[in-house]
Amino acid sequence: MTLNAALRLLAGSVILISLALGTYLNPAWYYLTGFVGLNLLQSAFTKWCPAMTIFRLLKLKEQTCATGMSVHQGVHIIAGAAVLITVAAFMFFAAPQWVLYITAVVGASLLQSAFTGWCPAFTVASLLGFKKAA
Numbered sequence: 732m733t734l735n736a737a738l739r740l741l742a743g744s745v746i747l748i749s750l751a752l753g754t755y756l757n758p759a760w761y762y763l764t765g766f767v768g769l770n771l772l773q774s775a776f777t778k779w780c781p782a783m784t785i786f787r788l789l790k791l792k793e794q795t796c797a798t799g800m801s802v803h804q805g806v807h808i809i810a811g812a813a814v815l816i817t818v819a820a821f822m823f824f825a826a827p828q829w830v831l832y833i834t835a836v837v838g839a840s841l842l843q844s845a846f847t848g849w850c851p852a853f854t855v856a857s858l859l860g861f862k863k864a865a
Contacts, residue, residue: 734791743842768814775807806857
């Protein structure tokens with residue numbers, strides 16, 4: 732498993748678990764969902780998040796792009812922005828709860844992409860000009 736796949740696996744899992752906890756236990760768990768979205772977004776630009784440190788210690792293979800931003804970074808931007816926007820809309824702007832279904836779809840998509848190597852955000856990122864990682 733590559734570092735980017737492991738990161739998507741972790742992010743997707745935490746998004747889905749925190750959404751379930753927020754729905755069935757306490758809405759404060761949605762802050763964890765938002766935190767994951769924020770981490771995805773900032774890791775796209777900095778190429779670092781707390782989980783990446785652990786994955787690097789585990790010697791997971793990194794995929795990098797020689798020039799420009801990679802498709803993986805594009806996926807992080809798309810997923811992170813979608814999660815942040817939907818969670819913020821629900822928590823702070825009284826959007827209906829079905830908005831969190833979008834967040835769940837993003838989480839499930841990240842989770843499955845860790846195993847299949849593809850999700851719709853990969854195609855969108857490629858169309859937006861992000862480069863294939865080596």
